Amino acid sequence: MEIPLHRLNPAPAHRPPLTMAVDMPLPASRFLDAVELATLNRIGDHLCPGQPDLPSFSAAGVVSEFDRIAPGMHPRDLADLRLLLHFIARLPSPFLMGLLKLSHAASTCQWPVLAVLRQMEIGLSGLCYSLYYGFTQPASGPLIRDALHWDATISTELPGENEMTELIDLANPLKTTQDDWVSTIYQRAQTAQQRIGAMPVAERLNYLRRLKNILLARREEIVGQVVKESGKSRFDALVGEIFAVCDGLDYLLKNAGKLLKDEKVPTSIAMMGKQSRICYEPLGTVLIIAPWNYPFNQAIDPIAISFVTGNATIFKPSELTPLTGLVESVLQQAGFEPGWVQVVYGDGQVGSQLIDGKPNKIFFTGSVATGRKIASKAAVSLIPVELELGGKDPMLVFEDADLERAVAGALWGGLTNTGQSCTAVERLYVHEAIYDTFKAKLVARARQIRIGIDLDDDMGPMISDRQTAIVRDLVEDAERHGARRLTGEQWNGIDRRIPPIILEGSSHAMRINQEEIFGPVIPIFRFRTEAEAIQLANDSSFGLSASVWSKDMTRAERVARALVTGNVSINNVMVTEGNHYLPFGGTRDSGIGRYKGRYGLHNFCNMKSMMMEKMSGKIEANWYPYTAEKYRLFDQLTTGLYGGGLSHFVRFAKAGLGIESLAAKLWKKGR
Structure with missing residues (x-):
């Protein structure tokens, strides 16, 4: 069943009729000219015509919000949109309606020849619905949302938690x-x-x-x-x-x-x-x-x-x-x-x-x-x-691992999403034979990480001041107990733009190796033997994910099986959660x-x-009534079925036939 995209539920009965001027002047735009804005309004009115108590797309005035979406569009997509709007501007309304219906029908079809129509449907309707449902002006916005x-x-906002987010307070429609x-x-x-x-x-x-x-x-x-x-x-x-x-x-x-x-x-x-x-x-x-x-x-x-x-x-x-x-x-x-x-x-x-x-x-x-x-x-x-x-995920790097790949994996695994991932590398164990070389390469690469949100940046800022403070407290606690930063020394503990912090000299007794960091901090340790590496990795109340790095696949799998965790990646990091054929989850906390x-x-x-x-008239062998003879036959059936061997199977078959016959006779007799 295909649901019309423009269908709206009627507004609550107690709502007063909503009136808005449809012929309001078009707003100025830095991205679209007047013809393109007018055409966007035409398309929006076909997709979101409104109801008696709801405004149409053009009446809601949401086309004025296009400039809030445009900066996030790829320049090529924006140019294609403008070309399409100019083409549609020349179409009479009946042709436009037919084109929209055809593109809507094509959106559920997988034929390659209809790809252009599919993209038109998805792109245009996506834009219109984003404007209508996401940016509807205050006079009509809550009404539309309530009706839908x-x-x-x-919704509520936690003061000071996230300056980047502005939540909308929506009144309960039914009071x-x-x-x-x-x-x-x-x-x-x-x-x-x-x-x-x-x-x-x-x-x-x-x-x-x-x-x-x-x-x-x-x-x-x-x-x-x-x-x-x-x-x-x-x-x-x-x-x-x-x-x-x-x-x-x-x-x-x-x-x-x-x-x-x-x-x-x-x-x-x-x-x-x-x-x-x-x-x-x-x-x-x-x-x-x-x-x-x-x-x-x-x-x-x-x-x-x-x-x-x-x-x-x-x-x-x-x-x-x-x-x-x-x-x-x-x-x-x-x-x-x-x-x-x-x-x-x-x-x-x-x-x-x-x-x-x-x-x-x-x-x-x-x-x-x-x-x-x-x-x-x-x-x-x-x-x-x-x-x-949460997780406290260990990464174990053995002496035969490819150094460049392992360093790259540790860096990305510990810092992706600014370390704010439950499967981020939070404990890095490196074999003593390669520890110094590995550490030097890791520190050098960490210093090259670019912080920001642009296309060429690697790592963004922390989500909130509160999360930033958690990272600061854990790092400072570790430093008070003897740990030292190999990178990130310049961070003031307040700025959300935390640089990568490689931490050496910490121990498992410190909070930073027991509590989830959820930030761009990688404590690094050295180990000598396979048994020691396994013991260190399992020394945690968490058990979400881990990674093992070695060219010896027999050893890598042996170690992976010894780790108490729900997920293990071998010679990679954080990939088990990316394969949707695998179950994802953890043990312990x-x-x-x-x-x-x-x-x-x-x-x-x-x-x-x-x-x-x-349906049949058969009486099951284990049903009432019970007798000593039925017990004897069922005992033979049990030992025959599970005893193993041909002679036992023959005993099972013989007992089975006997007990079925007995069950029928006992039921017929009444006892």
Whole structure:
């Protein structure tokens, strides 16, 4: 079923009619001329015509916000857009309507010949929906969002936490109490889930296919918003938020159909005549509470898994990186109906209230401390939880490793996303035979890292003053106890632009090697033997990820198997989480459950076991009534079935026939 992209739910009945002048003068733009702006308004009115209580695209005046999007566009994309707008400007309205309908139909088709139409649909509608749902002016913005049921609660901001992010305070459309808004969200989700759950998996995948195409077309816009709110470099945003998400969607498109089919499994010979299968059914409503370090990735990835498995989703982004309006915009453009995914903005208190609504599953990514609180709260109602928590990931470099590759891997693994990744290298162990050479190369390369958010920069600033202070406290504590910086000596402990810090001379007794740093700091150690390296790597309360570097693959695998962790990369770093065919998750304080891969997909399902056989008059051997003779025969059946060998199997068959005959006679007699 294809959902018209412009369809809006009616506004709440108590809303007064909204009137706005449609013929308002066009704004000036640094990027588009008057003809192009007018054409964009024409296209927007076809896609977002409004309702009696809602403004049309042009009436909302959102075309004036184009200059906020344009700087994040690639210059070539902007030039192509201008050419397309000039071409469309010459088209009569009937032709324009036909072209938009044709391009919309082409967006779900994979024929290469229709690629131009697909890109036109994705690019134009993506732009219009971004403006309409993301930048609607105050007079109409909350009304549109309320009518669509995307924004359900009041968002809050933590003062001083993140100057780069401005959150929007959205009034509750129904003027309900705090308890009422939670109930409203869950009631809406339950209604939506019936629609989603009734869809064939193939139909759900059609929505994800459109979503992937939309993300590709709007990648520069998405990267721009992520960079603005998180401070990460543009390259990190492109790789971690666009490439990784598209790869995850691609995995689902290729595999979810077969992985969610009923699975036939073998049946024991003792239950001959019966068939066994596993049915993968929706859980109901999934609550996703996301972190700030990969805000778009940790939104779309779990939302897509929740949706394809047939669940309704309630999504709460971090208050530090809410990406306000972006997730709603791409989902709406992909045809998701309101209620299928509800985005709720707010802080930890809002998350706690959402747990009180008793979802059917909680998927949380974040700190250990918050994970413990969520698990404790969920346990009261026996709500299943999946916790993707912190890490203290070790990297073990043996004497035969390729030095240049290992240094490059350590540098990227410890500093990517400014070290604000749960699988970042936080402890670097290097064999004593190569330690000095390795250290010299690592220090030299670390000093070359460029800090900033431009295309040629390697590492962005920290997300917040609070996170910066955590890094400062851990580094200063280590220095007080004898550690020394090999790089980053110039950092004042306040500036969010923390240079790479290579730290030598720390010990496992120090806080910096027990607590998660979540910043661009790499403590380096030397080791002598394989056993010592394993002991040091396992000396942690965490167990999320690790890497082992050696040309001796037998040794590398032996060491990898000895590490207490959920993921290990051999001669690479942080790659296990990039392969969506692998389950991802940790042990110890690093979390509960597995995410991604077939196991992660099935964790969002109710795995229902089913056994079937044709109706007959047969009485099972283990049913009432019991007698001494039935006990003797069942004992022979047990030893015959599991004793092994041909003679035992013959005994099993003979006992089986005898007990079936006896069971029928006993039932017929009544005792």
